[in-house]
Amino acid sequence: MLSRNFRLQKVGDARWLKQSYDFSKIAFAIDELVILNVSRGEKNIKRYADNIKEIVDTCFIPVVAGGGIQSMEDVETLLSAGADKILVNTALVKDVELVQALIERYGSQCVIGSVDFKYADGSLDVYIENGSEKIAVGLKDYISSLVELGVGEILLNSIDKDGTGQGYCMAPLQSILESVSVPVILSGGAGRYRHFIEAFQALHIDAVSTANLFNFIGDGFPLSRDKMIKAGINLAIWDRSEEQHLKNYFKMEAPDV
Amino acid sequence: MKVAIINYGMGNIYSIQSALRYLGCASVYSNQHDVLYEATHIILPGVGSFNKAMKNLQESGLDRILIDLALNEKKPLLGICLGMQLLGQSSTEDGYTKGLGLVEGTVEKFTPQISGIKIPHVGFNAVHHSREDSLLLKGFSGDSDFYFTHSYRMICSDESCAGEAINGENFAACVEKGNIFGTQFHPEKSQANGLKLLVNFLENT
Incomplete structure (x- = not known):
């Protein structure tokens, strides 16, 4: 589990998740599940696919x-394990050919562009490599380039707000999101259900996401919904x-x- | 009851198998003709391009088998997503490709006339009954949400269309013609609504 401004926290495996949180119950209150492999170093795709x-x-x-994700084989392994969409982040900058091949083979609807950003001194900067490397292009132009590339959706995650539970980054994003032509999922910072509502009311977005299971224990998700x-x-009802x-x-x- | 899921190399079938398993229904994933003839129900899954899918079906002879199973054997057949589109007469995806022709309809890309309509159409969307006698939508209130992810949709005759959804326009969310059924949405990804629809398909046909 990635939390608190991208510091890694180990909380348990898939089985732990199921047992501790009655996951099937939570799953009946959400529209989509994002399962991220945030293990550092060499990634074991096979084990990750088994978890999925x-x-x-x-x-x-x-x-x-x-x-x-580094190859088409990785993608095939994940899709055949039951994943519907593939999320790419660093590859959007460092391996554009792979992303293009993915879109060509599986279609735009299968590929989500994951974008990590920070807001500092009035500018929105994009980071790759688990938030460790800043790229030269600003957020607005970067999002346009991803739409051009053909990603079907964008998952926009605020590194500063991630794990704080204090609410999403909203005001700086307002004008940027108005013209995005693909669905946008907002991520990073939710701690209470009112954060979800505020984001939908303030921004031109299609979905909100949270990884903050600790703040939504028990009936937290069904109640939020x-x-x-x-x-x-x-x-959806x-x-x-x-x-x-x-x-x-x-x-x-x-x-x- | 035994469900056969058609194996023609175009699919993400793990979730369909999981959904059937959850419902307590046996299923096989196969391209073996005799196995398909033994099944009580046929599911044609599909993710990817129409053109590639038809090519795969033709190369394995499954196109003729499917037509025979549906028209002569009268086995209940459910096409899901691309699987529903393949039931139509043709698609304009990658040029022009002939479909199985089991349902009168042609598949074309969404051409949004209103700004703000996003393509691909992704996410949960309400499906409204087009026909009172729909077997798939039996017991649904008429505003039930199902999960969609597609850029193409089938333009079909009113009598085949069983349910509609709206994405800048009304489009066919599901089709029914005798023992032939199709859902543009993914029942296996549509929470309890989808499970209930699969029960309708398996129980009422």
Whole structure:
């Protein structure tokens, strides 16, 4: 788990997540799950793919996978493990050919451009390599270039706000986001449900994301969702009571092959 | 009940298998003709380009098998996303490609007339009934959300269209024609709504 301004915190594996947070219940209150491989150094894609499989088994929403993707083989491994979209960050700068090949083979809707930025002295700077390397292009032009490249969505993460739980970076982004023609997911800083609502009301965005499970324990996600819908945010509505009723509906006898 | 998911190298089928497993329904992922004929229900998945998909189906002879299973054997067939588009007559993706022709409809890219409409159309969106007698949408309120991710949509006849969604225009979210069904959205990614729709497909056909 990446937290507190990109310092790494180990909290547990996929199984721990399931057990501690009744993950399938949380999953029925969110629209999409992003599973990031934030392990430092050599990334073990196979093990990461196994984690995804385990989560996807009981989680029927779109799943985004990413973190350290270096080849088409990595992408194939993740997609066949049940991921629907691939998130790329550093490759958007350092391996544009890979991103192009990805878009060509799987389509724009499969590729999310992950953008980490910092706001300092009135300027919005973009960082790659887990937030360690600043690039020359500013945020506005960078986003335009990604849309041009063909990414289907943009996940915009504030490095300063990430892990603080104090709310999203909003005011500096206002004018930049008005003209973006692909869906934008805002990330970094949410700690309470009102942060989600504020962001939707202030910015031209399509989704909000949070990794801050600690602030949304128990019924935190379902309650946040209900509050957002009450506040007039246009979210999908599901009947959450159906899910248990549908489990093993057909009472399978023979295991599948 | 035994569901066969068509294996023709175009797909992300892990989630479909997981959804069926959650429902307690046995499934096989196969391109073997005899296995497909033994199944009670057929699912045609699909992610990627229409042209490549048709090529793969043709090269393995699965195009003829699918047509036979649907029209002569009358097996319930559900096409998902690209799988639904393949049921149509043709697509303009990468030029012009002929489809399976099981549903009267042509597949074309969204051409938004209003600003602010984003392509690809990605995310949850409400599906409204187009027909009272829809089997797939049986029991749904008429404003139920399903997960979409696509840039092309099928332009089809009113009698085939079972449900519509809006993305700058009304478009076919699901089609039904006798034992042939299609969803432009992904039921396996649509929370309880999607699971319920899969139950409808398996139970009512």
